[in-house]
Amino acid sequence: LEQPARPGSLTGRCVMITAGPTREAIDPVRYLSNHSSGKMGYALAQAAVEAGARVILVSGPVALNAPPGCERLSTQSAQQMHDAVMQRISEVDIFIGCAAVSDYRPAVCEDQKIKKTDSDKLTLTLIKNPDILGDVGALADPPFTLGFAAETQQIKQYAQRKLAAKKLDMIAANDVSKQNVGFNSDINALSVYWETGEAVLPVADKLHLARQLIELVAEKYKEK
Ligand code: CTP
């Protein structure tokens, strides 16, 4: 696991990666989102290109340039990201869900800007978004799937539960309770689980981690 992605370990394979946050519109000028920077997903895209893969990066709004050599599809809402993924999924050998997808969206997007009223309270009703990774895992002939799990407690249990519930081949768990690591940070540490094993990738910069993770994926993909 110490080596960078080996050139050629994913030659001839198509890798799709979701990255960044989603934006869920409330009205024409407002949205719900999160602090995802997209750095981990973009680092994975770069590492996959280095490993020789054809890479489709499905990205929410981020302040990053697409790594040279990958195709970027830009999306805003979870529904748009879901549609972009499903439109191209038949081309994909390996799917990596790295985006911080909003679990819920406003039930309605108002046509006009919501006006402030005399009431001290405003209630927004939210409805569930589609689970992009879950829907990929549930396909009749799914690609090799790697998910991420952002957890603040019981990391291993919750991650393994997601591995099974979403029918994934692998899951990389992130402890987001730690300051300066993970979400919106340059560094990260990951615990990776699959059905018959696990690996710890200790704190490192995201590109270094991405290269190790892509190597692990390439290895498990070939075993499958
Ligand atoms: N994910 C997704 N679509 C969603 C929600 C999550 O594709 N609507 C993906 C994420 O990209 C990540 C994985 O599912 O790879 C796990 O996301 P996470 O937020 O940790 O888990 P959830 O299943 O949403 O459960 P919870 O937020 O309650 O922990």
Ligand code: CA
């Ligand atoms: Ca979630």
